[in-house]
Amino acid sequence: MNAVSATDGNDVHDFPAICRSIRKRFGGRTVLNDVSIAIPKGAVFGLVGRNGAGKTTLMRILVGLLMPDCGSAIILDEPALQMTDAAKTRLGYVPQSPETLSWMTVENMLQFVGGFYPRWDSEYMWNSLMRWNITPSQRLSKLSPGERQRVALIRVLATCPELLILDEPASALDPVARRDFLREIALRAGEAGMTVLFSTHIVTDLERVASHVCFLHEGKLLLNTGMDDLKDTHARLSLSREAAAGLSERLPGEIARRRRPDGGMSIVLTRQALAPWPSAALTSGATLEPMNLEDLFIELTDHPGAGWFRR
């Protein structure tokens, strides 16, 4: 579960994005509180969090736009704050609302930006503009939010980045464009070994394409695991009022509990691979049910301080 220990014994090259013990405060508020992640090469890493959870701050620190109070970020083997120009051409980043160069036309902006990237793929650029119904002669400032997001994605994907960092990339996309975009990043990750980190609060997007998922809640990482394993290893145990009364201690593998209005209890359990669930799950008055990502996200983040004791 500890993301940083994942790099032990492995070459740092296998992790295009690493952050170690990052802390960041704004005003009196702690936005990131000791966050460590190592993102393996070829992963599609989904960062899920509610509004204000610190996702954007973490991404800005990773791409070197913001200095953390403590800790460090390493991007493509270089410190994020001192990235060389060569490393920058291998990194793609799209902020939540891209607004740069908005006085230019779509075509002028793309060709201008393309000039800075040695691996610029103009064929991809033209095909995508056509497929996504963007008029190249249109001024960027005249585009709808959805169109602007599509242009930003075309811009970043045409650079053929090795590491792609996207802040809420699909929030303004219609379902067809969104599916297109998910397909593109999934295939590039799986085939070309591109590494992707993207933040979202739309968890179904993640369930399709993510290989890893991580919850960021109140500045802390709650979970950091493989997508398939996540569903195999987490479940919700619902206890009736009577069954809950006999329960005081924490159960093995318990990561969150809350009391329901009817006096019953809802507990999120985790286990190793396909090991058995604790015996409390098998008593009468107890129901154990599998969870999808959204269930788990809500259970762990729905209330202040929720889910915040981990093994």
Add this chain to the structure above:
Amino acid sequence: MESDELVIQASAAEPIYRQIAQQLRRLIASGRLTPGDEIPSVRDVAGVHAINPMTVSRAYGQLEAEGLLERRRGKGMVVAAQRGRAPSTDRRLQQLQPQLDEIARQARELGIPAQSVLDRLRVLLEKDQ
């Protein structure tokens, strides 16, 4: 077989790799797919459903380990020959594993003793013999 014959429910509690593996096992067990039939490539399945190719590979890898699929040079994955005999009982039993798990789970929730469940199951199994 075409990739869109697979049904993927991204938001199901069951991981996508298991959804794919389970559907292919059933297609093979039912004879809809026969030895030598080609299985769509990982890229094709991933592209059609906009899912991660590693997820598809994981499902195929598992079926390969079970002996249901095999890699053919230049052809990708095909349904493996059963070498003239029916699949072993173990392998066929594996098809039932999810349902058995579910019955066991519900029986425990209802507090039914194991023996009672087994007795009832035996009656059902022997009914038509």
